[in-house]
Amino acid sequence: MTTPIIQTTNLRKTYMLGKVRVEALRGVDLRVEKGDFLAILGPSGSGKSTLLNMIGALDKPTEGKVFIEGIDVSTLDDNGLADLRRKVGFVFQFFNLIPRLTAKGNVELTMAIPGLGKKERGKRAEELLETVGLKERVGHKPAELSGGERQRVAIARALANSPNFLLMDEPTGNIDSKTSKEIMALVIRLNKEKGMTTIVITHDQHIAAQAKRKVQMLDGLIIREEVS
């Protein structure tokens, strides 16, 4: 049996929201193999985003463990976690681009963090933006781009450091359905052609239908999984 690219065991997360104790995750066991395309569904507050943040090493579990390519994330220090995040392609619902940087600048920044040279990263940023269909918009700042365009920039950015997997938190939640279809087509193509392991949180049944696995969450637990 091969090592899964992502594995969580009895993952729990509790945090205080003001004075209220919130049990966001109540024991999640998830195993993702290389090349998987997972859709996570569930109402808001069911723990989807919390799970994704744990996998992306943005947050620490209260209990349980996350393994990325067999490595226990809880054993990593601050720098180790930073290194790990460089190999995670995160796409957020609200894009999270740096407003003062251009589309190209945003993609380049991702590559500048691990220390890639200016020339190389410039070339690669242009290639990536061309891949997501933004060849003509490289010099525009996020404010000058539409929601769909911004999300494409975010995807280009997520791919910049050749990540081990893509984590998408409602990537189409803030864009129109036509653009959303185009974006999902792009993600599916990446999964099929490049074998990019992808986890998508979505409310959209059409998107979920295209995933290889559908994971249903409720109240911090995985309640059902369908494999197509």
Added chain:
Amino acid sequence: MKASDVFSYAFSAIRLRKLRAGLTILGVVIGIAAIVALLSISQGLQNSISEQLQTGFATDTLIVSTGGGFGPGEMASTGSDFKLSVNHTQIIDEIENVDMSVAVIQKSCYVESGEREFRLTVAGVDFAKYADIYSGTFIAKSGKIPLNPENEIVVVGKRISDPWKNGTLFCDVDYTIKIIWTTYNASTLKPENKTYMGNVVAVLEEIGGFGLGPSDSSVYIPISQAQTFFETNECNTIIVKVENDDETTIESVSEAIEVAFSDQVSVISSTAVLNTISSVFATIEFFLAGIAGISLLVAGVGIMNIMIVSLMERTREIGILKALGMKSRTVLSIFLSEAVIVGLIGAAFGVASGWVLANVVAVVFSGGGLPGVGRGNHAATAGGMVITPVLTPTVFLGALAFGLIVSVVFALYPAWRASKLKPVEALRYE
């Protein structure tokens, strides 16, 4: 992340908020400018005072007096009844390395010429020796200083001749002036006036400023005449010319003189006076720099304030950077780089504007118009002094470094806080 990338990222953040960055920088500029201006003016002032002292007070001379006078405590009066006499020059002349010595009898007298009268210092000196010791200042501008005078003659300083600096002369060569000395009868204590009618034989070159040697506002009469006129052999000071101005020679001669007079005299060397002045200036500079430093601290608090605000505004951005895998120390160095940029620009502009300010102040201080504007009177003759502000490399580099250090130190806390943000919380920040 490469250092150059860290810097350009920091720079892009600064550029985004130009007004805010500009005001932050202005704070540093003001602080640094104050330091540079104050220090370069006081340095210039010190230089001009030292220079004038060296002109008026040859470095190879010593001044022997019975105490009091100019200088720190050790030279204060010995409290004895010892009086220096004109004949004491003979004792001094025998000391090794002494070239010559000249006694000065100095009294305050009324000097009359025509219908005007001034209270002036009248000094009795041996003209030949005095001119030799102060060969740079005891020079006749008009007339001739007689080397072996026998008559009742007078040599006057430039200001005595032309006190109003407008050509209306109080006296000039060939004038006869009247020196009135009031003495008190020893038994009756009644004042008695003695007069000395002196023929002006020379007017000195302008000396400028002040010094311990010849001065523009003194009247000189031959020592033999002074002894007769003032009816005394007692002299105020003896000026000693040492063979060279080597520090060890000066010291050994000073000591030898003190020993010769059983420590009843004090010996002042120009070096000692200059050292005293330097130490006084060092204190003043320290004080001024302290005041200016406070304004820089205020600028530092401003930097800290701005950076904390900026940190809050950019919490989400920091979250993004961390989510992209940026290490905490890189976040720290981005924020510190912003402070370095603000500090460097502020310090550079601060040094430049401080220098300009110093020059403007120097012109105003010197008491006359703008430089280059033709005026008959040189600033020095207008009673003031010419101050040329001096920006020493120490002050220049020190100010740059201080500006930089203050900026960075006050940015440490905000930068540290930024680096400690947790990515998931920072991303959630609205």
